[in-house]
Amino acid sequence: MMSSTNILTSLFLLPSLAQVAFSAVTKRATACNNSPDLCSKTYNNVTHLGAHNSPFLRDSSTGNSASGNQFYNSTVQLSAGVRLLTGQVHNNNGSLDMCHSSCTLLNAGSLSDWLSEIKTWMDGNPNEVVTVLLVNSDDASASDLASAYTNAGITSYAYTPTSTKATGDWPTLQTLINDGKRLLNFVASLDDNSAAPYLMDEFTYIFENNYDNTSPSSFSCAANRPSTVTTSSALQQNMMPFMNHFLYETTSLFGTTIESPDLGNISTTNSESGGTGALGTSATECTNTYGQAPTYLLVDFFNVGPAIETADRLNGVTNAVGRTNIYSIQMSAAYSLSEHSTPRLVAKAA
Numbered sequence: 001m002m003s004s005t006n007i008l009t010s011l012f013l014l015p016s017l018a019q020v021a022f023s024a025v026t027k028r029a030t031a032c033n034n035s036p037d038l039c040s041k042t043y044n045n046v047t048h049l050g051a052h053n054s055p056f057l058r059d060s061s062t063g064n065s066a067s068g069n070q071f072y073n074s075t076v077q078l079s080a081g082v083r084l085l086t087g088q089v090h091n092n093n094g095s096l097d098m099c100h101s102s103c104t105l106l107n108a109g110s111l112s113d114w115l116s117e118i119k120t121w122m123d124g125n126p127n128e129v130v131t132v133l134l135v136n137s138d139d140a141s142a143s144d145l146a147s148a149y150t151n152a153g154i155t156s157y158a159y160t161p162t163s164t165k166a167t168g169d170w171p172t173l174q175t176l177i178n179d180g181k182r183l184l185n186f187v188a189s190l191d192d193n194s195a196a197p198y199l200m201d202e203f204t205y206i207f208e209n210n211y212d213n214t215s216p217s218s219f220s221c222a223a224n225r226p227s228t229v230t231t232s233s234a235l236q237q238n239m240m241p242f243m244n245h246f247l248y249e250t251t252s253l254f255g256t257t258i259e260s261p262d263l264g265n266i267s268t269t270n271s272e273s274g275g276t277g278a279l280g281t282s283a284t285e286c287t288n289t290y291g292q293a294p295t296y297l298l299v300d301f302f303n304v305g306p307a308i309e310t311a312d313r314l315n316g317v318t319n320a321v322g323r324t325n326i327y328s329i330q331m332s333a334a335y336s337l338s339e340h341s342t343p344r345l346v347a348k349a350a
């Protein structure tokens with residue numbers, strides 16, 4: 001039972017408790033991309049964790065499609081700390097849709113609806129800088145892509161680069177936030193962006209390592225795209241390093257080889273340490289190769305690992321705030337889903 005002194009003390013403590021709560025809120029408000037330590041860093045001096053094929057889900061909405069690259073949608077990805085979303089844009093009989101390889105295989109809806117989902121999240125999270133990378137599968141024009149941005153009402157967030165060439169001179173996260181220009185948009189590829197200068201041609205500013213890997217031992221840090229650069233020439237001209245880190249498994253169907261995201265190896269692939277094939281191990285190797293951390297890490301099934309541990313390590317972040325921590329739920333979801341779809345993993349989980 002509480003003594004009267006204790007009750008008095010408790011009452012007395014109330015105002016200062018309120019103050020503590022208030023300063024916690026204030027502190028959260030000054031965090032950028034989930035950490036107060038990142039506000040003063042330039043965009044290219046932060047490692048952005050990316051969800052590969054962000055809208056292509058392996059969940060009930062797709063009947064647990066084996067083509068899905070993520071268990072959780074783009075909104076959940078963002079709330080969990082993912083800050084780069086990639087997806088393929090296809091011309092589906094005149095409509096720009098987010099489709100995996102083809103619109104008959106997996107159609108996740110229109111580009112405009114997907115951008116609206118991102119806008120809604122950004123409206124509710126004003127201190128976050130988000131990057132979108134569109135794979136321009138059917139060579140849509142800048143003006144057609146821009147129509148989808150306009151329909152989604154998201155153009156006012158779009159950052160327009162000050163340089164038409166690769167540059168080491170990017171704003172800090174705080175500047176992007178203060179200016180309200182906290183959505184960076186890259187397109188692979190876009191020859192002419194004069195109709196919408198905020199749509200940046202990816203391979204003008206960014207180089208990537210290899211991406212079409214089927215074995216944990218085949219990850220490499222060497223520049224693979226664009227074909228015109230070597231790792232050192234890309235770094236010399238300040239192109240930002242983009243590290244793909246996901247595996248495909250191949251199956252043979254009626255004599256055709258089909259590639260789908262490799263779930264069997266995913267725990268290793270996304271883990272922060274563990275040697276060959278592990279995200280953290282590759283990230284360390286690439287950081288050593290580049291003399292700087294990769295600006296982007298792109299993974300499948302981002303929640304497994306969890307992959308964000310590697311991004312946090314590269315960013316020196318130990319005090320992340322404002323994230324939805326859903327990793328433990330996701331881990332079990334990952335395993336129960338795969339029990340339905342990939343018997344191989346059941347054996348591993350058992």
Ligand SMILES: *[C@@H]1O[C@H](CO)[C@@H](O)[C@H](O)[C@H]1NC(C)=O
Nearest residue numbers: 044045046047292293294295
């Ligand atoms: C940021 O800059 C520091 C100091 O130059 C460097 O050690 C670090 O690797 C950079 N991080 C990223 C993500 O570029």
Ligand SMILES: *[C@@H]1O[C@H](CO)[C@@H](O)[C@H](O)[C@H]1NC(C)=O
Nearest residue numbers: 071072073074075076077117
């Ligand atoms: C995303 O997924 C969450 C939970 O998995 C769900 O509540 C939400 O409605 C979804 N959002 C969209 C835009 O699909």
Ligand SMILES: *[C@@H]1O[C@H](CO)[C@@H](O)[C@H](O)[C@H]1NC(C)=O
Nearest residue numbers: 091092093094095096103104
């Ligand atoms: C494609 O669009 C045209 C009109 O825009 C329509 O007549 C046609 O049925 C559509 N085809 C398919 C396969 O949806």
Ligand SMILES: *[C@@H]1O[C@H](CO)[C@@H](O)[C@H](O)[C@H]1NC(C)=O
Nearest residue numbers: 214215216263264265344348
């Ligand atoms: C991991 O990938 C290799 C192919 O490189 C495959 O032989 C192996 O079975 C995979 N492991 C699991 C657990 O699926």
